[in-house]
Amino acid sequence: MPPTRGIQNALKSTIRATRQQIRQPEGLKAPTRGVCTCSVIPTPSKTHQAEVRPFVHQQKLPTRVVPQKRCASTSTTELKHTPLYAVHKEAGAKTGPFAGYDMPLEYPDQSHPESHRWTRENASLFDVSHMVQHKLSGPLAEEFLMTITPSSINTLQKHHSSLSCLLEESGGIIDDTVITRLGRESFYFVTNAGCRETDLAFIKAQMKKFLEAKGISKSNKDENIKWHVLNCHSLVALQGPKAQEVLQKLIFNDTEEQTYSPDLSTLSFGESRWLQFTLPDGMNTPSLLISRTGYTGEDGFEISIPPENGDSTNLATAISKAMVDDGSVVRWAGLAARDSLRLEAGMCLYGHDISTETTPPMAALGWIVGKDRRSESAALVFNGQKTILQQLTSPKSMTERRVGFLVEKGPAAREGAQIVDPDKDNEVIGRITSGCPAPSMDGQNIAMGLIKNGYHKSGTKVGIKVRKSVRKAEVSRMPFIPSKFYRPDNKDKDQKEMKNNTEK
Amino acid sequence: MASRCAEDVHDETSLYDEFATMTTRIMVKKYTEEHEWIEMDEGGKIGTMGITEYAAKALGDVVYVELPEVGMECNKGDTIGAVESVKSASDIMSPVSGKIVESNEALSDKPATINKGPEAEGWFAKIEVQDQSELEGLMSKEEYDAFEKD
Numbered sequence: 001m002p003p004t005r006g007i008q009n010a011l012k013s014t015i016r017a018t019r020q021q022i023r024q025p026e027g028l029k030a031p032t033r034g035v036c037t038c039s040v041i042p043t044p045s046k047t048h049q050a051e052v053r054p055f056v057h058q059q060k061l062p063t064r065v066v067p068q069k070r071c072a073s074t075s076t077t078e079l080k081h082t083p084l085y086a087v088h089k090e091a092g093a094k095t096g097p098f099a100g101y102d103m104p105l106e107y108p109d110q111s112h113p114e115s116h117r118w119t120r121e122n123a124s125l126f127d128v129s130h131m132v133q134h135k136l137s138g139p140l141a142e143e144f145l146m147t148i149t150p151s152s153i154n155t156l157q158k159h160h161s162s163l164s165c166l167l168e169e170s171g172g173i174i175d176d177t178v179i180t181r182l183g184r185e186s187f188y189f190v191t192n193a194g195c196r197e198t199d200l201a202f203i204k205a206q207m208k209k210f211l212e213a214k215g216i217s218k219s220n221k222d223e224n225i226k227w228h229v230l231n232c233h234s235l236v237a238l239q240g241p242k243a244q245e246v247l248q249k250l251i252f253n254d255t256e257e258q259t260y261s262p263d264l265s266t267l268s269f270g271e272s273r274w275l276q277f278t279l280p281d282g283m284n285t286p287s288l289l290i291s292r293t294g295y296t297g298e299d300g301f302e303i304s305i306p307p308e309n310g311d312s313t314n315l316a317t318a319i320s321k322a323m324v325d326d327g328s329v330v331r332w333a334g335l336a337a338r339d340s341l342r343l344e345a346g347m348c349l350y351g352h353d354i355s356t357e358t359t360p361p362m363a364a365l366g367w368i369v370g371k372d373r374r375s376e377s378a379a380l381v382f383n384g385q386k387t388i389l390q391q392l393t394s395p396k397s398m399t400e401r402r403v404g405f406l407v408e409k410g411p412a413a414r415e416g417a418q419i420v421d422p423d424k425d426n427e428v429i430g431r432i433t434s435g436c437p438a439p440s441m442d443g444q445n446i447a448m449g450l451i452k453n454g455y456h457k458s459g460t461k462v463g464i465k466v467r468k469s470v471r472k473a474e475v476s477r478m479p480f481i482p483s484k485f486y487r488p489d490n491k492d493k494d495q496k497e498m499k500n501n502t503e504k
Numbered sequence: 505m506a507s508r509c510a511e512d513v514h515d516e517t518s519l520y521d522e523f524a525t526m527t528t529r530i531m532v533k534k535y536t537e538e539h540e541w542i543e544m545d546e547g548g549k550i551g552t553m554g555i556t557e558y559a560a561k562a563l564g565d566v567v568y569v570e571l572p573e574v575g576m577e578c579n580k581g582d583t584i585g586a587v588e589s590v591k592s593a594s595d596i597m598s599p600v601s602g603k604i605v606e607s608n609e610a611l612s613d614k615p616a617t618i619n620k621g622p623e624a625e626g627w628f629a630k631i632e633v634q635d636q637s638e639l640e641g642l643m644s645k646e647e648y649d650a651f652e653k654d
């Protein structure tokens with residue numbers, strides 16, 4: 001968050017949020033939800049062990065007149081609500097605007113630092129339904145993804161996922177995303193809420209270009225590539241060392257017919273599985289896509305919740321309440337904790353640490369470029385390939401690089417703060433893109449920023465201008481605290497993926 | 505029967521005036537739109553200031569406080585320090601012009617004191633007020649409460 005001028009500015013979002021709370025009369029219903037015509041993620045057929053049979057689940061409008069609306073409210077002036085909004089309000093959450101949504105920032109039972117530490121010691125549940133879930137399928141889906149991302153999607157195994165970036169033609173990052181392969185010709189990916197409009201426009205334009213280049217007409221488009229935004233789905237993230245034990249209790253163990261193992265201990269970080277839950281009332285949910293991944297550096301799962309009759313509210317509410325239960329193990333956590341957790345884990349926040357001004361190598365995300373995509377002569381070219389491959393071969397050619405910082409005790413370095421060279425009369429050499437006192441590091445001030453090439457090596461001593469003084473800092477590796485990604489075979493081969501490669 | 509000695513005799517009008525002036529001075533706190541409060545001492549020269557309950561609550565757990573230097577002179581509205589939560593930093597502006605005579609050093613070790621008693625033991629600094637009339641322009645508790653609800 002940028003430094004604020006005066007408490008009044010800092011409180012503006014709170015005041016706005018409180019205002020909205022006061023003006024809404026009791027009993028105001030959520031906007032009428034039209035029947036959703038988006039396709040749901042197909043639930044796997046129990047009789048097929050092989051790939052998922054993709055199908056489009058078109059729902060017809062019922063005979064009563066129901067306005068066709070998107071599942072989130074569509075007013076441009078009002079803030080949108082996720083399906084779990086009522087649950088957050090019931091829990092007394094302090095909410096605030098984020099990416100056009102009124103999102104929970106904190107809950108009354110814990111302060112921000114308490115919630116942050118609870119996540120690392122127990123487990124927290126985050127509503128991330130504001131994020132955009134996509135499904136992409138068809139014979140050309142894989143190739144398309146390989147033109148707009150630098151990832152080796154062709155070698156991504158079924159039910160495996162990969163962190164990736166949507167790239168614009170200059171090589172700059174449009175958004176970061178996690179892409180999961182659901183089947184031979186089927187993918188699921190999640191993008192940031194704040195990038196919704198630009199991402200949708202980008203994908204639409206790129207798809208048009210891609211198909212035109214292949215001579216595929218509009219009428220044949222659907223045979224080749226189908227793209228659906230899952231507007232009616234919810235998404236929750238359960239994060240923390242106790243996440244597995246909590247989730248395991250809810251998994252339905254179908255002893256009669258088992259397509260997928262209900263044993264979560266065999267599900268590794270970066271893998272997904274379709275599993276059903278048994279709710280406390282005894283009812284089973286439909287199959288849910290559960291991914292072992294997250295944005296905290298802890299072990300955890302993201303659960304995609306499909307709609308029933310165009311609305312995922314009931315199912316998302318029931319599942320969340322079953323997980324949180326009495327709050328003794330799992331507690332609700334909001335965006336405040338989410339931000340400090342991801343920063344400690346060295347993870348980027350789009351629009352702050354990464355943007356169209358940064359390419360993956362500049363962002364210390366060069367590792368997402370597939371190993372077999374680094375040849376100039378590779379058949380399939382990705383956006384910005386020339387620039388990016390050049391940066392990978394000669395890192396010194398990059399003008400600036402994303403690195404971590406440890407800052408001395410005192411005021412924290414925050415977004416926008418200038419990084420200076422204390423040995424060169426405090427000449428400006430970079431800028432901070434994220435920063436805060438780390439709740440799991442005894443208040444140690446940590447930060448991320450973009451720094452001039454040459455200053456990027458770990459241990460480099462720099463200065464950071466905070467208000468009137470220049471704070472002492474040094475470049476640091478990330479993550480700031482060790483990641484706890486779950487791998488049953490204990491191989492740390494992917495651990496280095498998360499390390500900031502600053503030594504080139 | 506006790507007799508009133510000569511020194512005890514006061515002119516009734518002047519007694520009232522003095523009482524009225526004293527009330528104006530030691531009165532209730534004054535508040536600013538920036539969610540700061542200032543309370544003058546009995547002498548009417550030194551004011552204790554800090555952030556309001558409302559501000560402390562909205563900020564959340566305070567993790568760091570930047571205090572002003574003793575002797576610092578400032579004008580009304582000047583930034584004299586800052587209060588930080590994990591999430592953000594907020595400047596503290598001086599509600600009046602004057603000279604800082606004391607900073608609450610206890611906040612350096614225990615910044616959370618602000619959350620415990622923002623309008624009491626979590627006071628921020630004390631200032632020697634230059635121009636008393638600046639206090640008139642500030643809000644009373646009733647005015648601030650109304651303002652804050654807006």
